[in-house]
Amino acid sequence: MKFVVQEHFAGHHHYDFRLEMDGVAKSWAVPKGMPIKKGEKRLAIQVEDHSVDYMDFEGEIPEGMYGAGKIIIWDKGTYELLKRSESEIKVKLKGEKLKGTYVLVKFPKAGKDAWLVIKSG
Numbered sequence: 213m214k215f216v217v218q219e220h221f222a223g224h225h226h227y228d229f230r231l232e233m234d235g236v237a238k239s240w241a242v243p244k245g246m247p248i249k250k251g252e253k254r255l256a257i258q259v260e261d262h263s264v265d266y267m268d269f270e271g272e273i274p275e276g277m278y279g280a281g282k283i284i285i286w287d288k289g290t291y292e293l294l295k296r297s298e299s300e301i302k303v304k305l306k307g308e309k310l311k312g313t314y315v316l317v318k319f320p321k322a323g324k325d326a327w328l329v330i331k332s333g
Contacts, residue, residue, distance in 0.1 A: 215305060216267040216288040217246055222281035229256060236261040240327060246310060247331040256316060258325040
């Protein structure tokens with residue numbers, strides 16, 4: 213399975229973390245970028261699923277369209293699914309920049325679509 217992190221220069225600059233899962237790209241907006249060091253945590257807001265084909269997209273979304281702005285691929289690679297439940301997804305990323313174990317944990321205190329992405333190993 214593949215993953216991608218797209219840097220999105222939209223109205224609010226953020227990163228989109230996408231995991232190929234269930235035939236779609238499960239997607240989270242990560243405002244401050246992916247954690248790099250073990251133990252770092254970042255807020256990740258789950259957004260609508262995207263087409264797996266969208267994981268290869270780089271370019272400009274025109275003004276007036278949803279998500280308008282420039283998108284570049286910040287990192288990509290494959291991942292191994294280690295655990296999946298309603299409230300936790302644990303993966304081992306094998307990317308160009310991101311390597312190691314990451315955990316997405318539901319974070320309901322911050323909203324119904326809020327998760328934390330944690331670099332755990």
